[in-house]
Amino acid sequence: MSIDNFTGHISQRFDDELDAVKGRLTEMGGIVEQQVGDAIAALLNADVALAERVVKKDKSINKLEVAIDEDCALILARRQPAARDLRFVLSIIKTTTDLERIGDEADKMATQAISLSEEGKAPHGYVEIRHIGQHVSRMLSEALDCFVRQDVELALKVAQEDKAVDVEYGSALRAMMTYMMEDPRSITRVMSIMWSLRALERIGDHARNIAEHVIYMVQGDDVRHLGLKKMAEKVKQR
């Protein structure tokens, strides 16, 4: 597209800047998604080398968080966006925080994977890690999709799934407590599983947050803390 007049040129540059920051956020999302998948695999397969790669790679996520936030601050200062463009930038500023925290949780899981490889495998809990891990990975992938496609229906679905994950997490925790009581020698190892389950549950929360930021970006409705029913009404209303 070539626009000859000055205003057109400026706004084309602005669009390019927005596209660039969207691209970087998508890149950050891709790395975070990979980190979560790798952390789960490292746990399930007792793969220490993979776990160590996850821990090492967390730094690159932190750098992207800082870089994207700086891009956003520059766009706000130079372009003074309004309406949907402003919401777009604000949503990205909130989303980088969630992605960075997901990266932290993947890092924590990888650390537990390393500690389990030293202490010996846990006697229980891998089925739960695999099951909740798959669920949460799908939620994260959908949350990133709904950001790219600006899809509020999918965002609503992610928020709804978070509730299911919370239920699965609660019952997995109770099972782990029972295992510890039955075999106190396994406590250290089962605790590693519990911290990992906790990390997965938190990743689900952050995926839901990202989905909520997308709804704000697209519709201008801040649906945080609204509850699923009211959130669904807001999404259907528009």
Next chain:
Amino acid sequence: MSIDNFTGHISQRFDDELDAVKGRLTEMGGIVEQQVGDAIAALLNADVALAERVVKKDKSINKLEVAIDEDCALILARRQPAARDLRFVLSIIKTTTDLERIGDEADKMATQAISLSEEGKAPHGYVEIRHIGQHVSRMLSEALDCFVRQDVELALKVAQEDKAVDVEYGSALRAMMTYMMEDPRSITRVMSIMWSLRALERIGDHARNIAEHVIYMVQGDDVRHLGLKKMAEKVKQR
């Protein structure tokens, strides 16, 4: 102060808006601080009524988060702030997230207090809760102070204290694991203490985040993920 010309009038209104949002954030900080103190007290004194008040009050924190973020979006749209004013607004947008999460952690501790009142007191861990609780409460109070006073030296101190809390948390966790192994019947109750210790450790992280936002606001340096040594250099440099 009375300013007669139009520009002065506009900028006075702008200052008033910034002051108002700062006031609301300070209010939110005060409520969150109270919630953390109450949650710790509810745990230590097995005070179910107090714990229930904490759980109930979490909603008002969530509402403030949404309201302050909306104020910030309006200021960005109408006033198009630059330089330090822009950093001020961006820091507030990041800080509301941290304060809301601290509120969530207080809520989780209160829930554990309620569950401990049903299961019977834990045989161990109250000394650790009291000690780390006092430390983290002080950090939170200092983080809010350094926001109000724009005090980067104090912000640096908060970040440094977070490291001490992480060490205390690690040794408290190891002690709790030992107690569980020695007396498996106490596992459920000691787990409540462990989740509460985890909540306190997370509150320390969020207090550190708030302190880092203050350094960004005042100096323009994004010190997240820098490490304490480099952070100290940035603060001394200015």
